[in-house]
Amino acid sequence: MIVNQKKIEGVAESLLDSAEVKGRSLWADAGRRFVRNKAAVGGVIALALIVLFTLIGPSFAQWSNEEIDWAVLGQVKTMGAPSFESGHYFGTDDLGRDLYSRVIQGTGVSLMVGFIGSIVAVIVGTLYGAIAGYAGGRLDNFMMRMVDIFMSVPYMFVLILLLVIFGRSLNMLFIGIGLISWLDMSRIVRGQTLTIKNKEYIEAAIASGVSNFTIITRHIVPNLLGIVIVYASLLIPGLILTESFISFLGLGVQEPNTSWGALISEGAKSMQYGTLWQIGFPLFFFVVTLFSMFFIGDGLRDALDPKDR
């Protein structure tokens, strides 16, 4: 009996011990999966370096982005090449302006378009999709038909139309990109909401008299977060591409502001004179950023999307 008593105590103790072992949450699991993905981690590091470069880069610049170096003007091909002596680390553009400062400025604008656009998409798209999916019936039908109509419009042309009519400014560009960016997101969120809606915990919330608004913000939106993060991360490079496309045509950001699209366009116009650095540096930042964004997006999808598990 005594031995048995001891045994039981031992078992109880070990049970108590194991109770202290912490369970891993879904997010911790996802985090571990993400960190194990080397390409995604590399993408995060590269992106962090680029963001850091736009933040601390300006303090090393010897020229501002609109200042014209008159000594270089007219002989950009020889004098405007990248060099440390002249202070033009990335060379100058065709007008003798410092490319280093312009690339930093353009990188800032392009990244901002991507991030602000996707923040708008996340807020508007998530709420719109969640409301449509949760409400169901006629309201859902109407809201999704609206999205269908918006999506079948050639948005790039309409965006340019907007820019022409309301003036080509950075704010208008943000508004225009914000207007279109949430459409896909709302569809995805609605689909996900439809499956969440029928879960037992939502039923329990309805039974205990929680208001519809609280059910959406408390119970549905947090459960959508995974898929929203994945699509937002894949949306950012898409928006950057859109902005670059418009700026490449000269219809986006206006001087003295610039962006990757505008810089690539300028570089492309002058490359026949052998000033290849003018297209090389912006293109390098463009390509590296997009690559890291896609790697991060893929990594997040592998880590968070329950479908592929």
Add this chain to the structure above:
Amino acid sequence: MFSFIAKRLLTAIPTLLILIVVSFLLMHSAPGGPFTSERKLPPQVEANINAKYGLDKPLPTQIFNYVKGIVVDFDFGPSFRYKDRSVNDLIEDGFPVTITYGLISALVAVLVGVSLGVVAALNQNTWKDYTALSFTFTAQVLPNFVMAPLLVLLFTLKLGWLPGGGWEGGKPQYIIMPVIALSTSYMATIARITRSSMLEVLNSNFIRTAKAKGLPHNRIIFKHALKPAMLPVLSYLGPAMVGLLTGSVVIDMYFSTGGIGVLFVNGALNRDYSTIMGITILVGVLTVLLNLLVDVLYAWIDPKIRY
């Protein structure tokens, strides 16, 4: 089938009407009339011009006339910039060019993309697969406006093989670079979609049955696997076509091919409202029709879809 097409057309018509009315209102709300210039016109002249273009009528009448002109006579009105030419004339000049290289690009993207995807799927996890995958991944960061300068740099400036721009009635050497620049990123996406859907189909039960029956390999691939594997590609074709149309703006600007893209950008820079509206609406109509065509094809190929 007919009721399905009719139902889709019924939703397409309000879409187009909304597009036309909204863009008309946008144009109307623009600051300054189309004939506001540095030089102040005498009021009498201005009134005459406004009367000629119908701008003195009340807004609903103007909208009605504009919509009626497009629907009944397919007339987009006069260009506000080129006084002696209508928007129709401008579009008639540019549109054939755009359609020519647009269709060739679509064809190249589908043919090369699908074959790449099939080859990659049949040789999963071999060097062929990895080559195809790395191509599709690289092409994601090479949109048309990056491809165009890079191609010119390589083929025109370094090698001197191809002319850097122009159209010349569509001679092959003038078409090659626009087509490559326009189709690459869509080709890559099509290849990626084909690969993953092909892999899925190849692992399905009916392919196993076909193998067990002892059907020849080629027959299994082309007769049984390819058709269902094409469905996701087909549903991507709608957005891809719209992307090609949009991309033509860059091609026209960069290669001076003289399509509608250059009209659109010049119209945007010169505030030639009627031209940009005409092109926006034309592209809108094409978009809706292409999506309709893709949906009909999809319903036709996929026996699982009931309408």
